[in-house]
Amino acid sequence: MNKSFTRCNQKIDIKHTVCFDYYFTAIRHLGRGGAAVRADAVASDDVYEDDTTTVLHPRLTYDSTLLGLDGALLLPDRAIVPAIAPQRHRFLLKAANQSLPLCFDVTGSLHLKLLEDPSRALSVNGELHSAAGGFKKIVIHHKKLHRIQISPTEITVREAHTGRIITEKLNTTSGHDMTSGSVTMIWTDKEIDVSDGHTRMVILLHEKAGGKFLWPVLRTRPSGDNIEGLLALQPAVYEEVQQVPSPKLKIKDQEIDVTRASAMDYNFDLAPAQVCWLMTAESALQRQLQDFTLQQS
Incomplete structure (x- = not known):
């Protein structure tokens, strides 16, 4: 009928x-x-x-x-x-002079510029996961000679000068290590420690609702004034100028409407919830989000 x-x-x-x-x-x-x-x-x-x-x-x-x-x-x-609604990813930005950090949302499986050090020909990019809360893969380019791709399950190294491809599975519960040029990677079942002697980054392995994803944390910042990327952002400086009827923050002489919200802090293994001031990505970054996006990693 x-x-x-x-x-x-x-x-x-x-x-x-x-x-x-x-x-x-x-x-x-x-x-x-x-x-x-x-x-x-x-x-x-x-x-x-x-x-x-x-x-x-x-x-x-x-x-x-x-x-x-x-x-x-x-x-x-x-x-x-x-x-299907695109996955929302919430980022935290530490504050230099206040107890609450800023936070902003990035929607979809974008490719983001995480770190770029032109003086050492080092760049780190990440592709956001379309379903989980963090990164699907992180790619490290080092001196145009090595491309290192890290996923929640494996590390793949491609050597440009030889064309050789090396893949290591991350299915071990004990420590393991791998070296590509001057880049050394040491990993366990919880994290991957990546260092080139000047820059050190720890990539945490998280799991949420059965889905695994990555989250990079910069431990040692490279020296230099021309460091770019989301991981290289300096702590935000703001002041609270209004609470009633709706909260406002002041950043660089600009008053911004904000909302008191929360975000999971994936910089830590247990990912605790962190109260934060939610605003647009452009307001938090003080730049356009497209300045941090790429066509591919």
């Missing part, structure tokens, strides 16, 4: 008001007896098991259950795949 609804706010019989322009097929819900359902409108691997009177298609999102007069559940003849 097919029914169509083509006007917004049209009543579906006596039960609900909708705003759709799709054709729906009535598919009976399962009762406590587990009666079979028509599956011609859904994928064969969709399972409907519910001992109540409400069955929802697991791949669709409904604001409410759509029922006909006979108690049948109305589902689309064509599967409508809902848009």
